[in-house]
Amino acid sequence: MSERLDHALLTELENLMEEDFSGLLETYLRDSQARFFDVAEAWEAGDLERLRRSVHSLKGASSNIGAVALAGLCNDLESLASEGRSEAVPEALARVRSELGEVQDAVQAIHAGR
Amino acid sequence: MSETLRILVADDSHVDRMLLSAIVRKEGYAVVEAVDGNDALAKFREFRPQMVLLDALMPGLDGFEVAHFIKEESGEDFVPIIFLTSLTEADALARALEVGGDDFLSKPYNQIILKAKLNALQRMRAVHVTMQRQRDEISRHHAHLVQEQEAAKAVFDKVAHTGLLDAAFIRYLISPLAIFNGDVLLAARNPAGDLYVLLGDFTGHGLTAAIGAMPLAEIFYGMTGKGFLPGEILREANRKLSIILPKGYFCCATMVALNFNKGTVEFWNGGLPPGSLLQGDSREIVHLESTHLPLGIHGDDRFDATTRVVGMASGDKLIMCTDGIVEARNEQGEAFGFERFDRIVMSSGRGDSVFETLQREVYAHLGSTGGDDDITLVEVTMVPPQQAALPETSQPGQERGGPAEWRLSYELGPRSLRTANPLPLLQQILVEFPQLRPQAGAIFTVLGELYSNALEHGVMGLDSELKRSASGFAAYYQARERAMETLDGFVRFDFCCEIDEAGGCLSVTVTDSGPGFDFRRRLCDETRAGEPAYHGRGVRLLRNLCQSLTYRGRGNEVEVTFSWSDHHV
Numbered sequence: 292m293s294e295r296l297d298h299a300l301l302t303e304l305e306n307l308m309e310e311d312f313s314g315l316l317e318t319y320l321r322d323s324q325a326r327f328f329d330v331a332e333a334w335e336a337g338d339l340e341r342l343r344r345s346v347h348s349l350k351g352a353s354s355n356i357g358a359v360a361l362a363g364l365c366n367d368l369e370s371l372a373s374e375g376r377s378e379a380v381p382e383a384l385a386r387v388r389s390e391l392g393e394v395q396d397a398v399q400a401i402h403a404g405r
Numbered sequence: 406m407s408e409t410l411r412i413l414v415a416d417d418s419h420v421d422r423m424l425l426s427a428i429v430r431k432e433g434y435a436v437v438e439a440v441d442g443n444d445a446l447a448k449f450r451e452f453r454p455q456m457v458l459l460d461a462l463m464p465g466l467d468g469f470e471v472a473h474f475i476k477e478e479s480g481e482d483f484v485p486i487i488f489l490t491s492l493t494e495a496d497a498l499a500r501a502l503e504v505g506g507d508d509f510l511s512k513p514y515n516q517i518i519l520k521a522k523l524n525a526l527q528r529m530r531a532v533h534v535t536m537q538r539q540r541d542e543i544s545r546h547h548a549h550l551v552q553e554q555e556a557a558k559a560v561f562d563k564v565a566h567t568g569l570l571d572a573a574f575i576r577y578l579i580s581p582l583a584i585f586n587g588d589v590l591l592a593a594r595n596p597a598g599d600l601y602v603l604l605g606d607f608t609g610h611g612l613t614a615a616i617g618a619m620p621l622a623e624i625f626y627g628m629t630g631k632g633f634l635p636g637e638i639l640r641e642a643n644r645k646l647s648i649i650l651p652k653g654y655f656c657c658a659t660m661v662a663l664n665f666n667k668g669t670v671e672f673w674n675g676g677l678p679p680g681s682l683l684q685g686d687s688r689e690i691v692h693l694e695s696t697h698l699p700l701g702i703h704g705d706d707r708f709d710a711t712t713r714v715v716g717m718a719s720g721d722k723l724i725m726c727t728d729g730i731v732e733a734r735n736e737q738g739e740a741f742g743f744e745r746f747d748r749i750v751m752s753s754g755r756g757d758s759v760f761e762t763l764q765r766e767v768y769a770h771l772g773s774t775g776g777d778d779d780i781t782l783v784e785v786t787m788v789p790p791q792q793a794a795l796p797e798t799s800q801p802g803q804e805r806g807g808p809a810e811w812r813l814s815y816e817l818g819p820r821s822l823r824t825a826n827p828l829p830l831l832q833q834i835l836v837e838f839p840q841l842r843p844q845a846g847a848i849f850t851v852l853g854e855l856y857s858n859a860l861e862h863g864v865m866g867l868d869s870e871l872k873r874s875a876s877g878f879a880a881y882y883q884a885r886e887r888a889m890e891t892l893d894g895f896v897r898f899d900f901c902c903e904i905d906e907a908g909g910c911l912s913v914t915v916t917d918s919g920p921g922f923d924f925r926r927r928l929c930d931e932t933r934a935g936e937p938a939y940h941g942r943g944v945r946l947l948r949n950l951c952q953s954l955t956y957r958g959r960g961n962e963v964e965v966t967f968s969w970s971d972h973h974v
Contacts (some may be wrong), residue, residue, distance in 0.1 A: 307428060308423075308427050313428065314638050315420065315423055315424065318420050319420045342461065350491060351512045355512055
């Protein structure tokens with residue numbers, strides 16, 4: 292069991308989605324991956340605005356799935372980007388990548404267990 | 406729910422969209438999904454959802470812009486918009502509501518909260534829909550009412566200020582919105598050429614005025630045309646109105662009858678401001694006060710039809726108004742007032758138009774208040790008889806038909822003399838004969854004069870000399886009222902008519918039971934003094950109207966003749 296996911300919330304989601312719960316988890320896995328690629332590409336291109344929008348979106352989906360810590364790290368990165376603090380971005384970006392990986396594993400585990 | 410409400414869910418995040426749609430569907434709504442701003446607008450236009458969940462930050466057209474378009478395109482309908490946002494800054498959230506958002510929902514989405522918000526907004530929508538329906542209903546009722554009022558106004562206009570108001574000696578001002586203030590102005594001439602004017606002010610305005618005006622006009626024109634006296638017309642009008650009008654509704658009225666031949670005005674005022682009789686030479690004003698209750702209040706048994714008669718010389722003016730003028734308020738709220746009205750009337754110089762001055766002053770007083778919808782003013786001027794002649798109704802000699810020779814005798818005893826007026830009936834009989842119609846006016850005038858002489862001077866024994874002075878007038882009419890109650894005697898009319906191919910002749914003999922008078926001496930006196938036939942037995946007037954005039958017996962019998970010949974002009 293990981294604390295990076297809010298299990299109470301996930302239980303509610305399961306009740307809500309019923310047989311669509313798996314689909315939701317799959318969608319998150321796909322989406323979060325695609326969203327992170329967007330963030331990385333934006334950083335490569337030096338486009339802080341695009342980076343900000345993409346990480347904002349990742350933040351939203353992550354909080355909806357109950358990944359509270361990940362949502363917080365996304366928020367930090369978003370703030371840095373909107374303030375234009377490029378020098379602090381790489382480290383924040385690395386943290387997001389790391390936490391995202393953990394969250395995806397946890398979600399994958401839940402998905403497999405159904 | 407009979408109607409499945411549609412909700413538009415617009416969020417560019419697939420995960421968030423799935424989640425929201427699931428929550429919304431669980432609450433029983435039908436869901437339409439959109440993946441970005443442009444898609445959201447397109448789906449809104451296609452599906453016209455009742456509520457919208459809108460992500461604030463979307464690529465392309467963002468949520469705020471979409472909200473703006475949705476609100477605009479909804480027109481009068483209320484389409485609640487809930488912004489979906491993880492924006493935590495207060496002013497960003499405030500902006501969400503300013504651009505037309507009705508609420509916001511933060512991520513992570515909480516089912517319970519969203520459900521509560523959807524319900525609250527749905528309740529607001531329902532209230533809004535009810536209000537729209539009620540507003541539309543009120544609008545329909547209003548349009549209906551306006552239609553009815555316009556119909557009533559059309560009827561009222563044809564009836565309520567009509568008749569001879571274009572005659573040269575009448576000037577008037579009546580609002581085109583008279584139906585809404587209930588004012589009525591009628592004018593007509595009786596067969597003798599007397600001018601009858603009725604000014605009325607109905608309580609209740611609007612439709613009540615329209616309903617009351619019709620029978621009032623019918624009675625006024627019908628009875629005036631047949632030669633009934635003002636008192637008789639007022640009695641009948643009162644009777645009719647007290648039946649028709651609802652309880653608490655009545656008609657304040659003034660009626661005046663101008664006799665051009667005698668230079669007198671007979672009046673009755675029930676509830677209107679006093680009429681002002683402005684006498685030309687002395688510039689004195691006689692106020693014709695209201696001494697009766699308005700029409701429609703008393704039953705027939707208690708109605709008082711007593712009129713007053715006052716002398717009115719050529720050039721004298723009579724001004725009447727309803728209380729709209731008296732109460733007209735300026736911007737400071739001050740009423741125009743009857744004192745001001747009186748002052749203006751009194752201080753107008755000879756030759757000035759009192760009417761124009763009053764009109765100007767009232768409008769000046771009103772200023773820019775625009776409150777001229779209750780101003781009714783009428784001025785009648787006494788003119789010499791020649792100026793007031795009735796137009797000829799038809800060429801003499803072109804009427805044919807009817808009996809060739811006939812006699813008629815009609816006698817009234819004491820009770821009839823007290824209560825009945827024989828003139829309208831006799832007039833009706835006479836105008837049935839086509840040959841007599843061209844002279845109907847003259848005949849009526851003469852009959853009226855002879856009858857009043859026979860009744861007042863003959864049977865009641867009143868002294869005609871009393872009518873020479875203004876104060877004598879009042880005394881005369883008071884004495885007349887007293888004598889009416891105790892009179893005894895008769896008046897008889899004898900008609901004799903002969904017609905042949907060349908023409909015809911009508912002779913009328915009026916006999917009364919009185920002592921008569923020394924007619925030989927009186928005729929000499931009048932001719933010598935050269936006085937106009939203002940009072941006395943009006944012999945000069947009679948001579949002008951008939952072919953011949955002959956007194957007989959002790960002066961209680963008089964014969965007049967009318968004749969005509971049939972040559973074509």
